[in-house]
Amino acid sequence: MSDFSFVPSAPRSRDTWLLKALAADLGEAGYTVDGVAGFLGDDASAALQRDQLVPALLACRAEAEAEQPRRLALPVLLWLLGETVERAQLDAALPRTGTEGLLELGLIERGRIFGTFRAAVDLRPYAADDGGAGTAENPGGDLWVASDLGSHQRPGVLRRDHVLGIGQASLSLAQLTVRTPVDRALDLGTGCGIQTFHLLRHARHVTATDISERALAFARFNLLLNAPQLGIDPEQPDERFTLRLGSLLEPVQGESFDLVVSNPPFVITPRTGTETDADRFTYRDGGLAGDGIVAALMSGLETVLAPGGTAQMLGNWEIPAGREEAWSERLEQWLPEGTDAWVIQRERLTPPEYAEMWLRDAAQGRDREDYVAAYAGYLADFASRDVGSVGFGSVWLRRRQNPGAEALRRFEEITHPIEQPVGPHLQAAVERFDWLAGSSDLAAAHLLVAEDVTEERHQRPGAEHPGVILLRQGAGLRRTNLMSTELTGFVSACDGELSAGQISSALAALLDRTDAAFAPDLMQEVRNLVLDGFLVPVSG
Template sequence: MGGFDADVADAPSVLHPGLLESLAADLAALNYTVGGVADFVGQEAYAALNRDQLVPVLLVCEEELRAAAPSPLVVPILLWLVGGTLTQDQLDLAFPITGADGLQALRLIDPVGAPVPDTLRRAAVELRPYSSDADGDLWVASDLGALQRPGVLRHDHVLGIGGASLTLAQITVRPRVRTALDLGTGCGIQTFHLLSHAEHVTATDISPRALAFTRFNLLLNAGPLGIDPGALDARVSLRLGSLLEPVAGQRFDLVVSNPPFVITPRSTEESPEDQFTYRDGGLPGDDIVSGLLASLPGVLAEGGTAQLLGNWEIPAGREWDERLREWLPEGTDAWIIQREVQSPLQYAETWLRDAAENRDRAAYFKRYADYLGDFASRAVDSVGFGYIWLRRTPGGAPAWVRCEEITHEVEQPLGPHLGAAVERGDWLASAAPGGAGTQPDLTGRDENGPDLTAPDLTGPDQNVANPNRTNQQAPGRDLNWEYLLVAGDVTEERHQRPGAEHPGVILLRQGAGLRRTTLLSTELAGFVSACDGDLTAGQIAGALAVLLGEDGPDFVPDLLAMAGRLVLEGFLIPAP
């Protein structure tokens, strides 16, 4: 798609650079920040707001307005977070530089009533404070949510910062890169984060309104984001168009996308205007996600990575990851973590509630039935949700695919942990200089070889990893010669029947990142306890063989293979 108008009538205006500067100054003076608002309304009311409960904040604001000299901070909170109405005088007082007229010229507020009965104003959009470690305090405009407006959401709704946006921002591995792509930018949230470590970001969307919101947000936050408002293109290109069409022929070091992955029943009568663009890519089933898995590696530079969120259908009788594996093109490393599984019924309820479609009873019944019919037509048993990490395999190395289900709580931000795990995998896969000893066998259920030989991991803990569902990189490094350490967040747990001589269950637990738990055999537990950097892994395994009277040829190689898995999963780390 070609050029497009920077200013869109139905979105915040970027036609008044001076007013944007005034607004930023007024908002800063009001201390309209995450911390400022939380302090003002109280932590409990603020937490309620984040659970979409407005009443506690509304009560605080109403009480403040009854005070002799109310804090002006009550004005933006009532206006943009609660969706209340305010008078022109109240707005002029709280925004002394911008004024109510300035806010209206920026299309952030609307008059209430018609033709012009009084001086009341209400929010035209939401303007919410946001705080990130890299950029500090920002303000982000998006469409008013279901709570602040009546009826079903508009179909071209521009999403604010939601749970999925934050999840993607937190799982993103953030190396310094030259070029990054934010596919389906919405209000621009991923782009703000990318600007802290990418020289240049291309942000795309199929919605001109979304791009107008992103432009407004970039210009309003130009200072903290390190942007020259007069030369936005030097750091960010905004491109209108579908999926990869606006970046045809380009390559990126990093791609992030929270795509419109919500599976939606299709109908022959529907038009693009009927679709909720913010979540529905207009394709049947999970075709948006399958298409992205197949095509994204094509826009990655060698060694470049892509991270996205997605839903996938799991047909009856198939493993959850079978179809995902089929979608991946040659030469792509992939690590896919399934975080959640819903039944077709749960899925329909979640997404009908999301757009407030449950407010219209007759339409709700019909759409619910449509969902169930749609899933049944493809024999869908359940729907998975999870994180997808892709890499254009660097330098002709053999590609690997790793799919695992981790449904327990993880520690966010996960990005640094995922990045470290990939580095450890690369370290294991790379051939080390040194002697030729027995290599750790890290192959799982993938094209690289047979199933991993590992101890029985079926323990009492449902979070215990199942190695048969985890595929690893091809081995290269000979652990015989390596010094290993127990990672700093790892603890050991032993369970013993009363009166038993030895523990029946030995678990290793990670306190950080993916918070894995793994079951150890006695010899592996002995191996781990000796990993303090004094002896090589080969020396430890050899000493254990003597100690335990194990003289079979497989004992040491098997132990080193299991140690390799512990390195990959982050229980053990290479000594520096």
């Protein structure tokens, strides 16, 4: 079985001494997130985030004119900007590794002019921001991530087995994931290994899978390049991670994990009768029709989850024309009986918008006729299934320890900005659900208003009472709740002194409410406020 240390056209990771030398060179040159930002300045850094290279290139050229140019300019020129450099520059900036070492690692290739070299990959600094904390075994710190060069660095259509780097989707998943300690975790569709980076901060062992050998080679290189920061012994990497080749759950059938994360190749792509694996962009296209990848995972992940184990993933799903308000119906049908689920839809695109986004992503607009044909293929594919729009969002799943317990099934659309990282808030919300499910009498609970909650009142000029009262969250999912007079009065009394039942009784007397439905209806509204985090139980 391949250990993916030597795969054609991918970085090579057999020589652990050379990887250690490279890490030392990069760190000494200041090639870190903060170092690059400080070197380029705010405007050039912001432009680079937009894949606009010119301001950074100008900064590097200005640095070359200095009496003693900083070593940092070389890796920026080479790997972030895709510029050609000379052997003497490489040897001076990265003296431990040198030009020959970089060639041996597969990070550079010879240029067209003798004695010049250019990047074979994108190699950039990275810093974790997932809401988790480092440990003695995995303290975190400055990291480096190799991936394939983008079209802004190397013009042209991406190669079909392109290995994606640090994108917004992978960052979103890292910030969504709950970072509680676990024994075994699975990174399904690891790509260049970003999710495994984060998982190793709180998992004893991570299994990472992908359908691409090149992706697994990139992942292995990245993990071993950052071995000290990730708590990996380069001589015994299997103690911390395992890499496996295969599609979906096939490589791990019969095993169980406490946590699964996945940024799968979920992009909905028109299928043709003549395509082969070599025709697909493997980093985004799993080969199934429509949203089949997401359907397969939502229905099948339970089989590899330990009891109580959770899974978090990103995905697209098709919404039938005219059913936009009922977008969750199909997703609910995919879920096994014993699975809890919380799906948050963050965005919705029309078929033309969706086609344009993914054609642009792979730089497929250079040939007009090819672009027209591909665009038409997307529209025809969606029309064949009567798709009116495509939803994008996140999925949280849990295999219930007790199949007979109350099910958590939540499907909601949240399109406004939320706090990042949001993982800790998702975990707190699940804990509140479990507390409510295990509480036989909410009326006996003592509640407090969460610290981030504010009240907002709107009324006509001269009016005696407000016409609209809103509760707003300043943190987490930043929800807004429209309040009734009764519920406003209840919340204003939640200082932890009186029980929920005592407050309800006092309100009934104050408002002269003698109807039998008053208390149960109010308690249901209170329950929703607890579930959403506006109210929290008094600890202890």
